[in-house]
Amino acid sequence: MAEQTLGSESGHRLKPRCACGIDVHAHVVPEHFPAYLGSKAPSDWPSTVAAAPVNGLCHRSVMISGKNYRTVSEKCWSVTHRLADLAAMGLQHQAISPMPELLSYWMAPSDAAQLLRYLNEQIAGMVAESNGALIGLGAVPLQDMDLAIAELRYAVETLGFAGVEIGSNVNGVPIGAPQFDPFFAACEALNAAVFVHALKPTGMDRLVGPPPLQQVLAYPTDVGLASASVITSNLVLRRPKLRIAFSHGGGTLAMLLPRLQKGWSVFPALKEQVLSAPMEQARQLFFDTLVFDPTTLAQLVRQFGASQLLVGTDYPFNFHESAPLQQLDAAALDAHTVEQLTHGNARRFLARTFTKANT
Incomplete structure (x- = not known):
């Protein structure tokens, strides 16, 4: 098993660590998108065009509605590059899911179903090529319950995925809304993880500022509200076997949670609606470690519990965590907690047991 020697922020060398980490937050963009099968492609059907190479890597621009949404490198679709980077990051396994903008909830349901089936099969091909290192998290057209559940079943039962990635909202409707309960019931029944x-x-x-503030500031806000909606709708009480995780450390939830807990004890209407203490419900959710700060990470462990945090990197985009295990060391966590966050919790979340051949 490969080992890695990490450097700390203070410049001291840390002891070698086995490359056994599991990353639950990493994305895929295919090199090409399929031609639309209908009579006329919708305006927001994605495509890619060649872009200038950078640092010896091929790049392509993802075009949506005639605009360049993002230019990405071949690491988004190359299993060879991805596996080499995993080892360098101290990771051995990675759950891969589509770039979120490709979830396509705003498309006509039949169009989205066609696109997402292609993406899921692309992910399945990468998983097969990886010899057990990659785990699939697919995508479903959540704007249509019947189609979403059918694609969930295909992803889990036919493609062998561990679960699916979903957005924090579906066309402005938070995921805790009652209309999505049939989907979460199906996830529970199929033992599918939800990221x-x-x-x-x-x-x-x-x-106030340039477009990247969407990723920097607005993403954590939205995922915080999404996780709060799961609590205030009692989703984990109705679906106690559901495994659901939130990106970006749960975003703003850690700061909102004490306020929600206090409000639950003060306002009768909140206590009538929320059937169990918000703090208790939050500790049944999973959260990734993608917060870029060891002090914040240590606080998340205290807030949500050492059993609920999972390594997340946002690989391979520029705004990703390139040394996730170093962040765990810098957070001054005990050895058992580090082991849980490195791989133990992810095994539970993904419901995967890895053999010695691929661990």
Whole structure:
């Protein structure tokens, strides 16, 4: 098993660590998108065009509605590059899911179903090529319950995925809304993990600055509200076997949770609606470690519990955590907690037991 020697922020060398980490937050963009099968492609059907190479890597621009949404490198679709980077990051396994903008909730349901089936099969191909290192998290057209559940079943039962990635909202409706309960019931029945990623966040009109502030500030806000909606709708009480995780450390939830807990004890209407203490419900959710700060990470462990945090990197985009295990060391966590966060919790979340051949 490969080992890695990490450097700390203070410049001291840390002892070698086995490359056994599991990353639950990493994305895929295919090199090409399929031609639309209908008579006329919708305006927001994605495509890619060649872009200038950078640092020896091929790049392509993802075009949506005639605009360049993002230019990405071949690491988004190359299993060879991805596996090499995993080892360098101290990781051995990675759950891969589509770039969130590709979830396509705003498309006509039949169009989205066609696109997402292609993405899921692309992910399945990468998983097969990886010889057990990659785990699939697919996508479903949540704007249509019947189609979403059918694609969930295909992803889990046919493609062998551990679960799915969903957005923090579906066309402005938070995922805790009752209309999505049949989908979460199906996830529970199929033992499918659910990874929630920020998508088309609210509050963009309140930001002052360039477009990257969407990722920097608005994403954590939206995922915080999404996780709060799961608590205030009692989703985990209705679906106690559901495994659901939130990106970006749960965003703003850690700061909102004490206020929600206090409000629950003060306002009768809140106590009538929320059937169990918000703090208790929050500790049944999972959260990734993608907060870029060891002090914040240590606080999340105290807030949500050492059993609920999972390594997340946002690989391979520029705004990703390139040394996730170093962040765990810098947070001054005990050895058992580090082991849980490195791989133990992810095994439970993904419901995967890895053999010695691929661990």
